[in-house]
Amino acid sequence: xxxxxxxxxxxxxxxxxxxxxxxxxxxxxxxxxxxxxxxxxxxxxxxxxxxxxxxxxxxxxxxxxxxxxxxxxxxxxxxxxxxxxxxxxxxxxxxxxxxxxxxxxxxxxxxxxxxxxxxxxxxxxxxxxxxxxxxxxxxxxxxxxxxxxxxxxxxxxxxxxxxxxxxxxxxxxxxxxxxxxxxxxxxxxxxxxxxxxxxxxxxxxxxxxxxxxxxxxxxxxxxxxxxxxxxxxxxxxxxxxxxxxxxxxxxxxxxxxxxxxxxxxxxxxxxxxxxxxxxxxxxxxxxxxxxxxxxxxxxxxxxxxxxxxxxxxxxxxxxxxxxxxxxxxxxxxxxxxxxxxxxxxxxxxxxxxxxxxxxxxxxxxxxxxxxxxxxxxxxxxxxxxxxxxxxx
Numbered sequence: 274x275x276x277x278x279x280x281x282x283x284x285x286x287x288x289x290x291x292x293x294x295x296x297x298x299x300x301x302x303x304x305x306x307x308x309x310x311x312x313x314x315x316x317x318x319x320x321x322x323x324x325x326x327x328x329x330x331x332x333x334x335x336x337x338x339x340x341x342x343x344x345x346x347x348x349x350x351x352x353x354x355x356x357x358x359x360x361x362x363x364x365x366x367x368x369x370x371x372x373x374x375x376x377x378x379x380x381x382x383x384x385x386x387x388x389x390x391x392x393x394x395x396x397x398x399x400x401x402x403x404x405x406x407x408x409x410x411x412x413x414x415x416x417x418x419x420x421x422x423x424x425x426x427x428x429x430x431x432x433x434x435x436x437x438x439x440x441x442x443x444x445x446x447x448x449x450x451x452x453x454x455x456x457x458x459x460x461x462x463x464x465x466x467x468x469x470x471x472x473x474x475x476x477x478x479x480x481x482x483x484x485x486x487x488x489x490x491x492x493x494x495x496x497x498x499x500x501x502x503x504x505x506x507x508x509x510x511x512x513x514x515x516x517x518x519x520x521x522x523x524x525x526x527x528x529x530x531x532x533x534x535x536x537x538x539x540x541x542x543x544x545x546x547x548x549x550x551x552x553x554x555x556x557x558x559x560x561x562x563x564x565x566x567x568x569x570x571x572x573x574x575x576x577x578x579x580x581x582x583x584x585x586x587x588x589x590x591x592x593x594x595x596x597x598x599x600x601x602x603x604x605x606x607x608x609x610x611x612x613x614x615x616x617x618x619x620x621x622x623x624x625x626x627x628x629x630x631x632x633x634x635x636x637x638x639x640x641x642x643x644x645x646x647x648x649x650x651x652x653x654x655x656x657x658x659x660x661x662x663x664x665x
Contacts, residue, residue, distance in 0.1 A: 281359030283553040283566070285466050291424035294408075294457045295417045305423040306363040312420045313367060316413070318374045318406045319344075324647035325378055327480065327487070337491070338483050340373045346483065347372065350537060351475035357541055358548075358567075360468050368429045368472035375402030377644045378651040379601030386605040391640050394633045401447035402644055403430055408453055410641060428459040429469030435565070437461040463560040467553075470567035471540075477577065478536045482529050484584050489525050493594070494587040496524065502583045504576040508532055536573065543570040604655045605643060611658055612639045618658065 280286070287304035300308055313319055322341035338346075348369035355365035376399045377383035387397040404427065408419040431437065437446045439462035446461065454461055464470070485505065488494055500506040509528045512519065519527070544567045551566065553559045559566050569577060588594065612619055616627045616635050619642060626638040646654060656663045 278357070278359040280361070281548075283467055283548070283556060283559050284360045285364050285425050285468055285556045287361060287363070293421045293423055295421050297421065304363060306361060306367055306426065309420070309422045309426045310363055310367040310370060312413075312422065313371045313374075313407075316374070316406075316411050316420065318411060318645070319370065321645065321647050322373060322376075324649045325373075325376055325380075326648055327380055327484070337487050340376055343479060343483065344370050344373055346479040347472065347475045350478055350533070351472045354471050354475060354537060354541060355468060358467070358471070358544060360471060364425055364429070364466070365468040365471050367426055368433065368469050369475060371403065371407065371426070371430060372433065372472060372476060373399075373403075374406050375399040375404070375644070377402075377605070378646050378648045379598070379605065382598035382601040383605050383644075383651075386602040387609070387640055387644060390606065390609045391636060394636050395448040397640055397644070398447040398449075400431060400434075401449040402641075404453055405449050405641070410645070424457070424459070425466060425468075427457070429465045429472065431459055432461065432463075432465035433469040433473040435465075436463055441563075460560065464562060464565060465560070466556055467559050467566050470565055474540055474567060474569065478533060478540070481577065481580055481584070482533050482536075484588060485532070485580075486525055486529050488584065488588040491593075493591045496521070498587060499583070503579045504535065504573075505532060505580055505583075508535070536569070536577075539570050539573040540567070543568050543573070604651055607659065608643050608651065608655060609639060612642065 285306075287306050290305045292305075299305075303311070319341075322344060323339055325340040327338045327340065327343055348366045351365045351369040352362050354360075355362045377387055377397075384397060384399055391397050406419075407422055407427070407430070410418075411420050412418060414421065431450050436442050437450065442462075450459075450461070453459075485499070489496065496509055499509055505528075508531050509524070512524055512527045512531070516524075516527075547566055547568060551562055553562065553566060568574075613636055614630065616624060616630060616639065619627070619639070623638055623642045626641075627635040629635060643651070657665050
């Protein structure tokens with residue numbers, strides 16, 4: 274067993290955390306990042322990930338990934354990489370577990386529908402929603418709204434894909450992030466910690482590979498269709514050459530296992546090259562490098578791009594998925610239209626967040642309510658509100 278490396282100088286040090294918006298006494302048994310991880314795991318939003326799916330809908334089958342199983346896979350990959358690189362494993366794991374909290378039911382179909390419906394009040398963005406959940410919508414403590422997470426966790430959640438302000442930003446910053454940043458500066462013009470960067474790329478590794486797995490098992494495409502996809506096709510062919518009599522299920526498992534190993538190995542090797550070249554001596558230096566410290570090699574970036582292109586055509590735009598996403602959008606639009614027009618149909622605790630039909634506060638409360646539903650509960654709510662034979 275390889276020895277666990279000492280903390281790297283560029284790792285986030287839990288003993289030097291910038292703290293929380295609302296100061297709390299330190300724990301005698303857990304670091305700030307361990308406490309954040311535990312608060313995420315015990316949150317209502319995290320539990321709901323069990324019934325929020327990635328590409329399919331909850332009732333499509335028990336073996337397809339959900340947001341919860343995906344988050345656990347991301348955490349496993351991210352923690353492994355963090356350990357090898359000498360980063361803080363607890364912060365990395367926390368960010369991996371929390372990164373999808375803001376997703377709506379029905380995946381990106383639900384998010385796209387909610388964004389269209391809320392454009393006049395700033396739209397909907399799942400990263401911004403994650404921030405709102407952990408700083409406002411989760412209500413578990415008397416002293417404050419949200420989970421009162423450490424600064425390093427919050428900056429990692431909003432900046433894991435890179436700076437949000439300045440010359441390196443590539444899209445408008447959601448209003449919810451700007452509003453929170455005004456009272457708790459997350460330094461939106463800089464990069465996030467190396468731990469957040471690891472969690473982000475672990476997300477790519479996990480969903481690329483489990484989408485191959487899920488797509489094959491759902492019959493959206495066949496192993497033969499992957500033959501020309503760089504990296505992926507050769508790995509599947511290699512497994513078949515080595516085990517000519519392998520059955521299809523084991524062929525998929527073995528190939529996906531190898532693909533994850535190759536991508537993780539590339540990520541570690543390229544990051545080590547960057548560490549040797551850039552010599553970051555602190556977590557603060559990582560934030561100010563002007564480029565990511567954690568990255569794939571140029572060759573793996575091309576492989577990643579080719580795989581995403583394949584999946585976009587053969588999976589995400591497959592007619593069966595299109596039919597599902599079409600129904601999902603209709604469910605979200607129906608729910609939003611009715612509840613925005615009749616907020617008195619919301620549960621009492623959500624009615625309390627409204628201040629009149631058509632107001633920005635009410636529309637945001639309706640969006641928050643729908644975003645917090647799971648695939649299952651959104652379909653149930655739609656039946657209760659629109660089926661005259663269904664009990665309310």
